[in-house]
Amino acid sequence: MVNALSCFFKKKVTSDTIPVRDDEIEALGLELRREISAVFGRSLAIRELDTGSDNAAEIEINNLSNPYYDVERFGITFVASPRHADVLIVTGAVTHNMAIAARKTYDAMPSPKFVVAVGDDACDGGIFAGTYAVLGGADKIFPVDMKIPGNPPTPTQILTGLLALMRKARQA
Amino acid sequence: MTGTDRGFAAAREMASCIDNPARIQAGCNGECYVTVKEEEFGSVVSFLSAGSCVLSGLFCVEGFAPGVRFSLFYVFEKKAGILVVIRNVESRATSIARIFPSASWFERECRDGFGVEFDGAFDDRRLFLHETYPDGFHPLVKSVKNAPITPKQSVEAGGEYPFRKVSGEGVYQVPVGPVHAGIIEPGHFRFSVIGETIFNLEIRMFYKHRGIEKLAEGKRPQDCLRIAEAVSGDESVANATAFCTAVERISHTAVPDRAWYLRTILLEMERICSHLGDQAGMLVDVAFPLGANQFSVQREEVLRMNGHLTGSRFLRGMVCPGGLSRDISREQLQDLGEFIRQFQKGYRVGLKIVLSTTSVIDRFATTGVIRKNLLRPLNITGPAARASGGNVDVRVNHPYGIYETFAPSPKFLNDGDVLSRFTVKASEILDSLDLIGRLLASMPEGPVSGDFAAADGHALTLVESARGENLCWVLVRNGVVERYKVRTASFCNWLVIEHAVQGNIVPDFPVINKSLNLSYSGTDL
Numbered sequence: 179m180v181n182a183l184s185c186f187f188k189k190k191v192t193s194d195t196i197p198v199r200d201d202e203i204e205a206l207g208l209e210l211r212r213e214i215s216a217v218f219g220r221s222l223a224i225r226e227l228d229t230g231s232d233n234a235a236e237i238e239i240n241n242l243s244n245p246y247y248d249v250e251r252f253g254i255t256f257v258a259s260p261r262h263a264d265v266l267i268v269t270g271a272v273t274h275n276m277a278i279a280a281r282k283t284y285d286a287m288p289s290p291k292f293v294v295a296v297g298d299d300a301c302d303g304g305i306f307a308g309t310y311a312v313l314g315g316a317d318k319i320f321p322v323d324m325k326i327p328g329n330p331p332t333p334t335q336i337l338t339g340l341l342a343l344m345r346k347a348r349q350a
Numbered sequence: 351m352t353g354t355d356r357g358f359a360a361a362r363e364m365a366s367c368i369d370n371p372a373r374i375q376a377g378c379n380g381e382c383y384v385t386v387k388e389e390e391f392g393s394v395v396s397f398l399s400a401g402s403c404v405l406s407g408l409f410c411v412e413g414f415a416p417g418v419r420f421s422l423f424y425v426f427e428k429k430a431g432i433l434v435v436i437r438n439v440e441s442r443a444t445s446i447a448r449i450f451p452s453a454s455w456f457e458r459e460c461r462d463g464f465g466v467e468f469d470g471a472f473d474d475r476r477l478f479l480h481e482t483y484p485d486g487f488h489p490l491v492k493s494v495k496n497a498p499i500t501p502k503q504s505v506e507a508g509g510e511y512p513f514r515k516v517s518g519e520g521v522y523q524v525p526v527g528p529v530h531a532g533i534i535e536p537g538h539f540r541f542s543v544i545g546e547t548i549f550n551l552e553i554r555m556f557y558k559h560r561g562i563e564k565l566a567e568g569k570r571p572q573d574c575l576r577i578a579e580a581v582s583g584d585e586s587v588a589n590a591t592a593f594c595t596a597v598e599r600i601s602h603t604a605v606p607d608r609a610w611y612l613r614t615i616l617l618e619m620e621r622i623c624s625h626l627g628d629q630a631g632m633l634v635d636v637a638f639p640l641g642a643n644q645f646s647v648q649r650e651e652v653l654r655m656n657g658h659l660t661g662s663r664f665l666r667g668m669v670c671p672g673g674l675s676r677d678i679s680r681e682q683l684q685d686l687g688e689f690i691r692q693f694q695k696g697y698r699v700g701l702k703i704v705l706s707t708t709s710v711i712d713r714f715a716t717t718g719v720i721r722k723n724l725l726r727p728l729n730i731t732g733p734a735a736r737a738s739g740g741n742v743d744v745r746v747n748h749p750y751g752i753y754e755t756f757a758p759s760p761k762f763l764n765d766g767d768v769l770s771r772f773t774v775k776a777s778e779i780l781d782s783l784d785l786i787g788r789l790l791a792s793m794p795e796g797p798v799s800g801d802f803a804a805a806d807g808h809a810l811t812l813v814e815s816a817r818g819e820n821l822c823w824v825l826v827r828n829g830v831v832e833r834y835k836v837r838t839a840s841f842c843n844w845l846v847i848e849h850a851v852q853g854n855i856v857p858d859f860p861v862i863n864k865s866l867n868l869s870y871s872g873t874d875l
Binding site for chain 1: 478480482483489494496497498499501504505528529531532533534535536556557558559560561564565576577579580581582583584586627643646647649650653657663664666869870871872874
């Protein structure tokens with residue numbers, strides 16, 4: 179049993195060094211941090227929307243918040259409401275059953291807003307393109323500013339895509 | 351007696367009410383089939399119900415037998431036996447949902463897919479075809495081509511999905527979803543609440559229906575792997591293995607030993623990864639980030655090891671008909687062995703911290719209880735069942751590949767609460783690590799792929815995914831897939847959440863949900 183006193187005296191768990199930094203991510207993150215500051219001043223608020231993915235892309239997007247990536251330190255926050263979001267990340271082909279909810283989510287976002295399609299299915303419908311159950315990629319229901327292909331893309335690829343979006347936004 | 355022989359013997363015993371044993375046909379994979387006449391169907395179902403069998407699947411196939419429009423396949427299970435009762439119908443059938451409640455969603459699924467009506471069903475609402483699908487549209491019928499359709503642009507007034515009405519003094523509804531606040535998949539939860547306490551929950555799924563089953567039709571088995579892997583991202587290996595085993599059994603393909611050893615390692619890595627994610631999520635939901643981060647760090651390490659071994663963090667593109675698409679080198683396997691040893695130490699430390707933190711135990715214990723008497727009627731499997739005293743594990747009950755030799759030792763608990771599910775998952779992670787260690791120690795050399803040539807026929811396979819029993823039935827005709835039926839553990843397990851949350855407070859819903867960690871995409875297909 180752990181009580182407060184024993185916690186106080188024993189070796190701190192956090193003092194164990196867990197090697198959770200890798201140079202590529204650090205460099206990418208700092209670059210992203212600079213670009214976000216240039217475009218948005220402070221931080222980038224992202225709302226995630228799953229319109230019919232196989233859940234692998236969600237797992238990778240969630241992983242962006244684990245201690246290895248910890249993207250909040252680069253100015254990226256995932257927000258609970260589309261009304262708070264600058265960017266909508268869409269995963270999966272757009273199914274008929276999600277189309278109305280997806281449009282409502284997009285419409286609820288304040289302008290200016292960006293849409294990023296993450297994963298092959300969101301980019302162009304992937305293996306589901308042209309079937310009865312889906313409309314196709316995210317661009318079938320709203321404009322898409324950046325596509326990050328992959329099955330699913332890795333966290334690093336997603337960060338690279340967000341960096342490309344920020345550069346594009348700066349030029350626009 | 352081999353596992354398959356035991357399966358046949360058990361299935362024959364299940365069907366002892368059938369007058370002539372010669373009518374019971376052995377399938378390719380230890381399952382047995384019996385076609386019953388409409389007049390005897392009722393008594394067979396009553397017999398199976400009285401014999402404590404579980405209805406683990408029900409699906410429809412068009413044009414299975416000559417001169418027959420639809421064949422309904424009822425998959426019953428009891429211990430090692432799997433009995434598939436085939437019932438030929440024109441367009442109507444009697445419902446068995448009052449006897450086997452798990453049939454309710456299955457029947458609604460058949461009705462949407464094929465237009466088969468079930469007389470006497472207590473619930474005949476549409477299931478995976480939501481409001482915007484045109485009336486009279488049944489996508490799985492062969493005459494419907496898999497091509498874009500014109501959906502309704504909006505839901506007409508009065509055409510909304512009729513949720514069950516719960517009323518009474520002080521009862522109010524909390525509708526949640528399909529778009530949730532976190533980064534998770536879409537689904538709708540309709541809570542009826544008194545104060546903070548959940549009085550009733552009704553779930554509505556299938557927002558992500560992508561037409562997986564139809565998509566496989568007409569394709570060569572070799573070309574269906576991406577489809578099987580797309581059923582649910584974190585069950586890629588399990589569903590690919592189920593599909594491949596089916597087509598291998600049909601074509602009598604010999605899969606080399608090394609391929610099965612490696613497949614088993616991949617299956618167990620997938621389980622570890624999934625369970626770690628659940629555990630981290632459960633700890634986030636009870637506000638214990640120290641433990642959550644410990645597990646999410648370890649999970650990232652497993653994902654990276656997956657990438658190192660296979661080039662895919664989700665282990666995709668490895669399992670293929672005949673074995674594996676490529677080998678894993680000796681050096682990589684050595685790295686895996688070293689990783690497992692380090693991982694085990696770190697995991698035990700994290701686990702000890704979590705299980706000795708009173709605020710965590712306080713939130714986990716007695717929360718979201720699943721009673722044992724729900725397991726059989728709803729066909730609950732996997733860690734959710736094993737935490738409620740259910741002695742079910744496909745790897746033990748219907749061993750496939752090399753699980754007969756390398757049997758896992760699943761842990762069973764009886765309380766059925768969130769804490770039990772957390773503990774069962776922890777023990778399964780340690781068990782899987784041990785299993786991977788044993789596999790690495792006796793890894794055979796040799797090829798990783800046998801010659802696969804598609805043959806015609808059908809087979810049923812069961813695989814234990816991280817969430818429980820995944821069922822897969824494949825019918826190959828003229829070298830291409832004629833019907834691909836997949837029923838993941840999530841499809842059945844989802845309904846138990848409606849029972850598990852009753853009497854709990856709304857703020858505990860996230861942790862109860864995470865403790866079951868069900869796949870939306872694997873349910874919606």
